[in-house]
Amino acid sequence: MSENKMTIRELVNYYVERYELCTENQSESYSGANDGLGTYITAISRIMKNTYIAESSLWDICKPENKAREISLEEFEDHCFDKWVNYIEKDSSRIGNKTTLKNDKERYKASKDAHYWDEKAEEAIKAQNHYIETTDLGDILENNFPFVSDKEIEEKGHKMMLEAIYDIFYEHFNWALLKYDMQNSIVPDGGCYNPDINGGNVKSKTQLEDYHNYIGRRKKNPFS
Numbered sequence: 001m002s003e004n005k006m007t008i009r010e011l012v013n014y015y016v017e018r019y020e021l022c023t024e025n026q027s028e029s030y031s032g033a034n035d036g037l038g039t040y041i042t043a044i045s046r047i048m049k050n051t052y053i054a055e056s057s058l059w060d061i062c063k064p065e066n067k068a069r070e071i072s073l074e075e076f077e078d079h080c081f082d083k084w085v086n087y088i089e090k091d092s093s094r095i096g097n098k099t100t101l102k103n104d105k106e107r108y109k110a111s112k113d114a115h116y117w118d119e120k121a122e123e124a125i126k127a128q129n130h131y132i133e134t135t136d137l138g139d140i141l142e143n144n145f146p147f148v149s150d151k152e153i154e155e156k157g158h159k160m161m162l163e164a165i166y167d168i169f170y171e172h173f174n175w176a177l178l179k180y181d182m183q184n185s186i187v188p189d190g191g192c193y194n195p196d197i198n199g200g201n202v203k204s205k206t207q208l209e210d211y212h213n214y215i216g217r218r219k220k221n222p223f224s
Helices: 008-019 038-049 073-094 098-112 116-134 150-169 175-184 199-207
Strands: none
Touching (some): 008 038, 008 073
C-alpha cells in the first residue's frame, strides 16, 4: 500500500473496524468477496463512480497505471463521506459503534463549515440559559466555577488509552450484558432465611468472574 493510500478493500476494512459494521450476509452483490465485505465494496465503488471532480469521476482519477485503484482516507472523506454515511445509515442495525460515527459526522461537518463549532457553542449557551431560567438553582451558581483537576485528566486519559488498546485486539465489548449481569447478580444480604435467589442470579454472578464473557471476538491480524 502506498503511503497514506488504501485500496478499496482496505478502505472498506477500515470503516468496518471503525464503526463495527456487520459483515454477515453482506456479500450477495459481490461474488468475489467471501469475507462479508462485498456489499460495502460495491457501495463505495458506486459512490466513487458517481462523484465527479471537474469532468472526471473519482473512480477514474484513483486508478494508477498498472496498479490497483488507491485513494487516501482524507481524499475519500473530503469528496464522499456524506454519501457513504447516508448509505450505511439506511440500515442502522448494522452499525455497532454509533458513537464514533456520530463524532466523525461532526468532524466532517466542521471541516466544511468554519463556523460549525461556534454555532454549537451558541446552542449550548441557549440550552444553559433556558435551564437557568426554568430551574430554581438557589445559590448553587455562586460557587460554580469550572475546574478540572489533574487527577480527573489522568483518569480520563488512562481510560481512553485502555480503550484504544482493547480496540486493537478485540471487536465490540458487550456493555449491555455486563450491565444486566451486574444488576441481576445483586441478591439480598446474608442473614435472610430462604433468600430470593434464582438460577439467573447465580448465572450472572458466575459470568462476572470471567471477562471472556463480555469481550468481543479477537480481531484477525491486528497489526497488519
